[in-house]
Amino acid sequence: MEKYFAIAFFVISAIWYLSYSATRLDRLHHRVETSWANLDGLLQRRAAVALEIAKSDIADPASSLLLTAAAHQARDAQMKARSQAESGLSGALGLLLNDGHFVSGSIEKDLLRELSELTDKIRIAIALHVDAVNRTQMVRAKPVFRIFRLAGSAPLPVTYEFEADVL
Amino acid sequence: MTLKKLRIGLVCPYGWDTPGGVQSHVRDLAEYLISKGHYVSVLAPVINEENSPDYVTSAGKPIAIPYNGAVARVLFGPIAFARVRQWIANGNFDLLHLHEPAIPSISLLACWAAEGPMVGTFHAAAKRQKAIFAIGPILEPVIEKLTARIAVSEAARETLTEHLETDAVVIPNGIYADRYRDGEVLAKWSGNTIGFIGRFEEPRKGLSILLDALPIIARFAPDVRVLVAGPGDHKEVAENIDPQLRHRFEFLGRISEKEKADFLSSVAIYVAPNTGGESFGIILAEALAGGATVLASDIPAFDSLLGHGQYGALFQSENAQDLARVAIDLLRDDEKRRDLSRKGKDYAQRFDWDVVAEDIYSIYEMALVGSSGVTLSSENRAWNRFLGREGN
Numbered sequence: 136m137e138k139y140f141a142i143a144f145f146v147i148s149a150i151w152y153l154s155y156s157a158t159r160l161d162r163l164h165h166r167v168e169t170s171w172a173n174l175d176g177l178l179q180r181r182a183a184v185a186l187e188i189a190k191s192d193i194a195d196p197a198s199s200l201l202l203t204a205a206a207h208q209a210r211d212a213q214m215k216a217r218s219q220a221e222s223g224l225s226g227a228l229g230l231l232l233n234d235g236h237f238v239s240g241s242i243e244k245d246l247l248r249e250l251s252e253l254t255d256k257i258r259i260a261i262a263l264h265v266d267a268v269n270r271t272q273m274v275r276a277k278p279v280f281r282i283f284r285l286a287g288s289a290p291l292p293v294t295y296e297f298e299a300d301v302l
Numbered sequence: 303m304t305l306k307k308l309r310i311g312l313v314c315p316y317g318w319d320t321p322g323g324v325q326s327h328v329r330d331l332a333e334y335l336i337s338k339g340h341y342v343s344v345l346a347p348v349i350n351e352e353n354s355p356d357y358v359t360s361a362g363k364p365i366a367i368p369y370n371g372a373v374a375r376v377l378f379g380p381i382a383f384a385r386v387r388q389w390i391a392n393g394n395f396d397l398l399h400l401h402e403p404a405i406p407s408i409s410l411l412a413c414w415a416a417e418g419p420m421v422g423t424f425h426a427a428a429k430r431q432k433a434i435f436a437i438g439p440i441l442e443p444v445i446e447k448l449t450a451r452i453a454v455s456e457a458a459r460e461t462l463t464e465h466l467e468t469d470a471v472v473i474p475n476g477i478y479a480d481r482y483r484d485g486e487v488l489a490k491w492s493g494n495t496i497g498f499i500g501r502f503e504e505p506r507k508g509l510s511i512l513l514d515a516l517p518i519i520a521r522f523a524p525d526v527r528v529l530v531a532g533p534g535d536h537k538e539v540a541e542n543i544d545p546q547l548r549h550r551f552e553f554l555g556r557i558s559e560k561e562k563a564d565f566l567s568s569v570a571i572y573v574a575p576n577t578g579g580e581s582f583g584i585i586l587a588e589a590l591a592g593g594a595t596v597l598a599s600d601i602p603a604f605d606s607l608l609g610h611g612q613y614g615a616l617f618q619s620e621n622a623q624d625l626a627r628v629a630i631d632l633l634r635d636d637e638k639r640r641d642l643s644r645k646g647k648d649y650a651q652r653f654d655w656d657v658v659a660e661d662i663y664s665i666y667e668m669a670l671v672g673s674s675g676v677t678l679s680s681e682n683r684a685w686n687r688f689l690g691r692e693g694n
Contacts, residue, residue, distance in 0.1 A: 162446075169673065256664055262469060
């Protein structure tokens with residue numbers, strides 16, 4: 136009799152553990168998605184600001200062309216090409232802003248301030264997203280999660296390659 | 303800050319009415335957020351409920367347990383857990399901000415019980431500890447629920463990365479820098495003076511190390527005086543001081559904020575010989591903002607706050623001879639002292655609440671993306687339903 140109790144206890148705890156683990160993983164996937172949504176939103180805003188900068192007096196015609204092209208590319212890019220396109224935009228913005236020329240006019244100053252605030256936020260958003268992705272990958276690599284296929288059909292999240300130094 | 307008003311729940315793990323860095327950080331943050339028009343509720347262990355402000359909800363009386371080399375006044379257990387769950391269920395919060403969620407406390411319980419946008423701030427900076435490695439696997443699934451993590455210093459961030467393999471954004475603790483900006487230089491406190499602020503009776507504040515160093519300092523700077531400010535029974539401490547040195551000591555007792563500003567502007571050196579148990583070292587940030595030349599022990603929190611010696615001098619912790627050596631150096635070199643104090647004052651502006659709270663708020667905004675508020679986590683919901691406590 137005792138043996139059956141022991142087995143029942145074991146089975147129940149195993150079921151509980153599996154359901155608990157599945158919830159845990161589900162939550163992680165959720166974190167990956169929301170942190171991506173956040174990053175994506177910020178990047179879209181940056182592309183919009185970049186387009187405005189391209190139209191303003193800050194940019195000379197040549198840089199304006201370069202910036203417009205980069206911003207459009209970043210907005211249209213598919214998921215896979217996204218990080219490359221965003222790095223391209225960072226590079227174009229860097230080229231324009233790092234030569235240290237003096238910016239006059241309040242609208243231009245506002246634009247640049249908004250850009251630098253966005254850049255700070257993007258840096259944090261990347262860190263949050265990368266952390267969520269790493270965590271998820273780590274948890275999914277554990278034997279229990281693999282054997283019982285706790286991830287279901289959710290695709291394995293990929294790290295967003297973003298060169299933080301060009302920001 | 304945006305116009306949207308949030309409902310924010312802050313959880314403070316340590317007893318609200320015992321003084322400490324984490325508590326004052328939570329209090330200042332709560333008051334800052336309230337002044338910006340947000341709804342804030344703080345859940346904390348409270349000893350005396352009558353004296354606590356309206357925004358504090360008591361989770362019960364704290365119990366003292368030894369943790370991490372100091373006595374921590376925290377709270378946990380089934381009754382506390384029930385209160386935490388109730389607070390979360392009734393609070394209808396948009397976001398929870400948990401302080402020090404990796405120690406056994408109501409912060410950890412809240413992290414366990416809740417689901418939704420949660421931000422955790424890690425204060426402690428400790429060396430590698432086997433105990434934490436052992437409980438790591440238990441903490442991991444809980445800590446991983448946090449949407450974003452904040453560490454108050456580089457040292458705290460390293461501790462977190464080492465122990466729990468997770469990264470954090472560094473946002474320092476806040477001070478009201480403008481309170482200390484314009485202290486007056488008072489003649490009674492200036493000259494060759496060494497200032498000390500804090501509960502001097504506590505061994506970890508390190509007054510005894512300063513006492514040991516004083517004979518050596520006095521040999522090179524005969525007119526040196528030590529000014530000690532802070533609550534405590536100074537008669538008892540004074541009796542233990544070598545009679546020949548006693549006249550060099552002046553105990554000021556508790557001082558007001560205005561006096562503190564003057565004190566920091568006046569003293570030649572502000573010394574912090576703490577031996578450990580310090581999470582951030584807010585007093586050092588205040589001392590820097592007040593334009594004092596800071597000399598501190600090289601414990602991780604201080605080392606990181608002072609930029610590894612860039613904004614204040616460091617000495618080897620618990621080494622009175624080293625303290626004396628650096629102090630004499632500074633007392634003799636006016637140029638170096640002025641240089642450090644000027645650099646320190648500029649640097650301290652980044653600890654101002656206006657900067658710090660803005661940074662914290664932008665983390666909140668990121669955590670809030672795509673969320674519909676904080677609820678009890680699904681495991682706990684099932685458990686509540688099972689016990690017939692639905693809608694609690």
